[in-house]
Amino acid sequence: MWTFRGKQRSSFSFQNLSLNKATILLSVWSPHPPYTNTPLSCILSLSPSSYSKPIFIRWTPKPVMEETKHLIPLQPPKIAILKRCRSAFCQVLQEKFGCTAQIHNVEDDSLSPFLTSKASIVSEIKYSKQLARQLKVSVWKGDLTNHKVDAVVNPANENLSHGGGLAQALSSAGGHMIQKCSNDIIKHLGKIPTGEVVATPAGDLPCKMIIHAVGPCVSRSPSKAELDSASHLLHNTIWNILIKVDYERLESVAIPAISSGLFNFPLPKCAEVIVKALKLYSEKRNLAARNLEVRLVNIDDPSVQHMERACLQFLGPSDTKPKQNQGNSSTQSSIASLNLGNVTLHLKKGAIENERTDVIVNTIGADLQLSSGQVSAALLNKAGRRIQEEIRTLKYGYISEGDILETSGHNLDCKEVYHTVCGSNRALAIWCKRFFTLWSQIALKWQAVKAIHPCLFLLSGRATLALTRMKEDLNASSTNSKSSGFQDSQDVTTEPCIELFASSKTAMREAKRWCYDMLHLSSSSQCKTIYNNHVVYLSQEDHEKLMTLQRSLEVIITEFIKEGKGGVIINGDPHGILCAALEVEAMLCKAQEDFARDEERYMWADLEQMFPADEIEMMSNRLYKKTAIDLNMKDPEVKQRVKTFERFGLTIEKMEKIENYALNQLFELNSKRIKPYHKPLYQRVNAQFCDLICRVGFQREYAPPKEQACGAGIYFTTEADEAFTLWEDNGEEYIYFIEAQVLTGKQTSGSTDLIVPPPNGTDPLVRYDSVTNKKGIHVIFNGQHAYPERIITCTEKKSFI
Structure with missing residues (x-):
């Protein structure tokens, strides 16, 4: 018996409670309207009678996400690309846009050991x-x-x-x-x-x-x-x-x-x-x-x-000598199959009591004694006596031929057993009709989850003949009417296509744009450039893979770093370029994620030196989150931002508040010795870096400007319109700004050769906090000197006229 105590004086209903050693996951609804999008926080004390001490957990409501999906049809040239680079394609969509891709009706020819055909592999x-x-x-x-x-x-x-x-x-x-x-x-x-x-x-x-x-x-x-x-x-x-x-x-x-x-x-x-x-x-x-x-x-x-x-x-030595090529099932391969409309019957020879399935169908006499027949006796022996007791409780009085009695599987590897009272050809015909009616009803209930496994039953010669005749009848009737009971949803297609799933419309549009740009590379194009400063973090293993790609795809791959920007240039024929580009993008996304994880470790290492262990543990449970800001609210600060961006020809589509407890603590510590700029500053970023900035803050690699006139640092502007001249247009569907509090402190003029702030005086250890061009551009050289507060997603008005 579990008792729940909340700090707030409210009653809660609990659903999907899953208790284990690590955490407890649950969903909580507030009893007070509105019932959704209401920020709640509570500390729960779970006190089971078998525990001497209560277990305390913290619960934070999850935001309601807006899921969208989209189908992209594939033409033969692109099918060949995705056959080879399926895994890389899906990985890049996930890492860049948080978008999931399912590729339908396309075989996978990739070299991954998990994705090749393994029909010949026996356990x-x-x-x-x-x-x-x-x-x-x-x-x-x-x-x-x-x-x-x-x-x-x-x-x-x-x-x-x-x-x-x-x-x-x-x-x-x-x-x-x-x-x-x-x-x-x-x-x-x-x-x-x-x-x-x-x-x-x-x-x-x-x-x-x-x-x-x-x-x-x-x-x-x-x-x-x-x-x-x-x-x-x-x-x-x-x-x-x-x-x-x-x-x-x-x-x-x-x-x-x-x-x-x-x-x-x-x-x-x-x-x-x-x-x-x-x-x-x-x-x-x-x-x-x-x-x-x-x-x-x-x-x-x-x-x-x-x-x-x-x-x-x-664990010690093995109990028995392993047997080679041991299968997973006791039955042999099927000897025949019958396709009955949307249902396929596989006729197999083997011990039916040892099969794993959803339903086993058994024949039984009117006396309901499982011990009478050889197959029934085998099922009784495996299932145990309780299955016989359950049968006796199901039917009283007159038993008619063709009746079907349902019991649980007990010790059998199935969910249910259907016991059919069958003793003649007529009874067999009645049973066939009742059985398939019952099974189709069950299948309709399970259609939503598609968790329908085989149903196994014993066939005699007469049964095989009856099923063959039934097949002919079903085939004849199917031309006049079609049952929808076993059809998939209307959006599933048999044609090759990509099905995209995203948590927001903005992510979906960016993913669609990227897919189009990648898969519709011009047939005359002989070069593809990928910009990503994380190219400097590729490992030796990655470089060996690049060499392999060059040989297998007959392309030339060149890495570059110039004026603060890095990336990869791929030369060759269009097919090879596209395959190589997808693989390189996946490698860069992996390097990007590894870099972010390293930054997180450094961040927590800094905090561990400043706070007690119990506070650090509490901080580690507070991951970053984004909260949508209602643009229609009467908050004067929000209205002012909307008007400001409109003045620059931009329409704010979405504004999100960023909360990252660890980043905020580091920023607050630095703000005690460095003064912040008197108002928020802005940085324009690509879509793929928005979440990374929320996680680990601002990094030089995320948003390098067109020209590093003030040095190799992290750039900000005082106004959003200045970002259009500082950063290049990346061709994305939306324009993304990060609004931040920035510790500019003592400033001086910047120059192109700076990698750290210049000295402030004769002592080289005493340096300025940041540099500026005195025209609205501010540059810092330490990511902890800025805290991201909002993500502002915009569109240009002229693009929607």
């Missing part, structure tokens, strides 16, 4: 160990997209954007529903914290659900402190997966090497943390817990080898 067990408290651990080499378990774990990012690596492979194999459900979760809950898990239906994957686990991400060369912190988060991730599996009463789960791929977590350490977490969980698990098998499944040899090594080291 192979390498290690198996029975631990305490009904927990079994095994190591497999196999493909998670076709591995048959109750749940598969997807190594997801905090945005649940499945655009690369194993996450994309699972999403593609499971169908559009997986990404759609993930988008719905993000829409209502916001980003998923590291260490947390959420579950969605598995779509077309051969499992009951897919568990999305957000593992830690580390830099490419992590320090010991960073790796120790990430190891703790990875441990929590595994722990929360296991708690979720037990909560859902699942019996098997497949876990890959979470965080070891795109997230840079060292593979040997990753395997150790995962296996240690499994061992500890087996020791702490409830004594009465049901049987659970945890399969550590990976497709690449290094991951499999490290998992096996870690198991041998921490």
